[in-house]
Amino acid sequence: MLAALAEGRSHVRGFLEGEDTRATAAVLAQLGVRIETPADGERLIHGVGLHGLRGTSAQLDCGNAGTGMRLLAGLLAGQAFDSTLIGDESLSKRPMRRVTDPLARMGARIDSQEGLPPLHIHGGHVLQGIEYTLPVASAQVKSALLLAGLYAQGDTEVIEPHPTRDYTERMLAAFGWPIDFEPGRARLSGGHRLKATDVDVPADFSSAAFFLVAASVVPGSQLHLQAVGLNPRRTGLLQALRLMGADIRIENERESGGEPVGDIVVRHAPLHGVELPEALVPDMIDEFPALFVAAALAQGSTVIRGAAELRVKESDRLASMATGLRTLGITVDETPDGATIVGGTLNGGSIDSHGDHRIAMSFAIAGLVAREPVHIADCRNVATSFPGFIELANGCGFSLREVG
Template sequence: MRAAAPGRPLSGSLRVPGDKSISHRALMFGALAVGTTAIEGLLEGEDVLRTAAAMRALGAEVEQLAPGRWRVAGRGIGGLLEPADVLDMGNSGTAARLLCGLLAGHPIFSVMTGDASLRRRPMRRVIDPLSATGARFAAREGGRLPLAIEGAADPLPLDYRLPVASAQVKSAVLLAGLCAPGTTRVVEPEPTRDHTENMLRHFGATVRVEDTPEGRVIELEGQPELVAAPIMVPGDPSSAAFPVAAALLVPGSALTVEGIGLNPLRTGLLATLREMGADLTVRNERVEGGEPTGDLLVRHGPLRAVEVPPGRVPSMIDEYPILAVLAAFAQGTTRMRGLAELRVKESDRLAATAALLAAAGARAEILGDDLLVHGNGAPPPGGGLVATHMDHRIAMSALVLGLASAAPMRIDDGAFIDTSFPGFAALMNRVAGAEALTAG
């Protein structure tokens, strides 16, 4: 794919696809609930469709009624059935890790795999704590997929302190705890996205959260009866980051992104952009399905360099590639600290982000786990070809850069953008009023 400057400002309003994290959880909790859960705004990207297929394979009735509208008839806690075939999670690390927790608490045998990228990603971080429930796992070297799981007949509740902040590991432990008697307790060193806790409450589970000197403590009372409840999925803030960035970079732009999630544990990018001087206005704030939501008005303007602290990583883990693109246009040197977790995403995102900027003629360097981007307040030269490594966020970041760089940018493959943002190119071309993103 190729991205070039549209020759006019971005304008109008748009709605990004549903939040991927919430969409995965809506399908899983719907499968565990008693009754039928109605879901509106479900992301229909490849990752979430893999989760839908897995829930069907485990015995839940999962049906699409219309674009974004789904129904899930659940089987209740402990009621999932043994799948007849391998569960293929495609490229989704979130789905794979959460599913490990769900399967660990059910006395069934299953095998999980994924695409080439997912099979390289570490699963040991969930296998180790979940083994203490009584579940058994057999994996490739390093805890990598394919993974065989024999769930516990009588799962034990866990008391687990996360070695690093990870919403995926926290959620896997809580999902396993649903099937265990007693209280499952998780301590996280830094608060991570709390969609699992919000949705557990939405379906009727008892969840207690407390900030303590040892960290944020989450306690779940096991073996609840989850009751089907309707869910409205807000727009994904990680997906909204791309049109937001494009509006900040393309001169004269004014763009409204409607109905995006504003969960305070997901808005690290917005906080960082405000520090950089970005013109952002939130309107029509509301709560939908337990999640804060609103409309975001974005206007083009100059940006200045900032230092992003490591404590902000959990609230914007997926947004660092596009933040690095914005930093390349800013005045001064932006330093993003503590990015070790980026090395084990869909690609080594730290290296891939630095390579993306280099392909555009921007200056960046990796120092330990920090990324430094040197900007001079002007667009980078552009004109390069970016190797995306099958990473949808690297691909979209490179294309956004191409909308404002001096020369167009190209990526080697954009097919997998649909894993998180179906229709990305068409949407961006609509607000650009031109064929700015094209094949070739």
């Protein structure tokens, strides 16, 4: 998105060839941005400048990309033209008021279906910078407001109840936009320019998470994961697993594109239950399904609190994981904002992933150590975030196969 709004050509390496990122790129192409693919995992983006996007009467399809829709809402709120953002069946059930309400305070006009997509964004409105304290920590909402702030008069400041991932802030700085940020706070003013830059995207920690848990719970395992992004606002699972006794070591730490990167070596180790510190929750919000599997295989109980955000992801992840683990024989006491998981032995069974890619991949890990096969239904959305997951997993010793 930032490369599209920059002046000049940006070369992105390490582009995730997933459905979410491709959907976002397709939306930008509809808006007049030329994007070339010189090779898999690479994109050349010919930026059109802050005011160079062109409106279209066609609907802009975000697919399953909740991040894409929320961030695009902020970006498009400052344009001179109208636009309509739509998504697939799953995305159409995800709440958008957390973004549209603060954008309205900035002067945007966005119509929705009682807070759900589609979003019709009316262009031509002058935005005003605001100071906004997020009621719930969310990097998506923060990023949407910062993108709208590029077009706003005055300063836009976002304050968080807990620090969240700061990729947008770091990337804005890399593209030359003046921004002040620290954990829990970000502030910028409108009226500047974005300058094209080349970007090397680190390997995704959220994708690595499934393999961190798998190697931790399968006896005899050892995996070496290379050049993984280690932004401290993203690696809460790493700390949680270490609290549970996981054998995880970081090697070759370095910086790439303004982001900390390192190689992760993980070996099997017996895990024990913990009371998860709530301070870790915002830094591992996407990794909780994998953590649930680790907790199910740990000795004793794991207590999770402060994770109500999981109920409004691609599925209600608290309910989906609790139900699935019970199906496999694990005792789970679900609460409004978390759960207590009593570790035990996993049986086989049939799991409904509810079209949620992270639920599906997490139960694939569970199947590695279950007594009987685990059959996971409705897995088509795995490709949204992790194309090639089955092939890579089988190459590491999984035994996964698609049926039906």
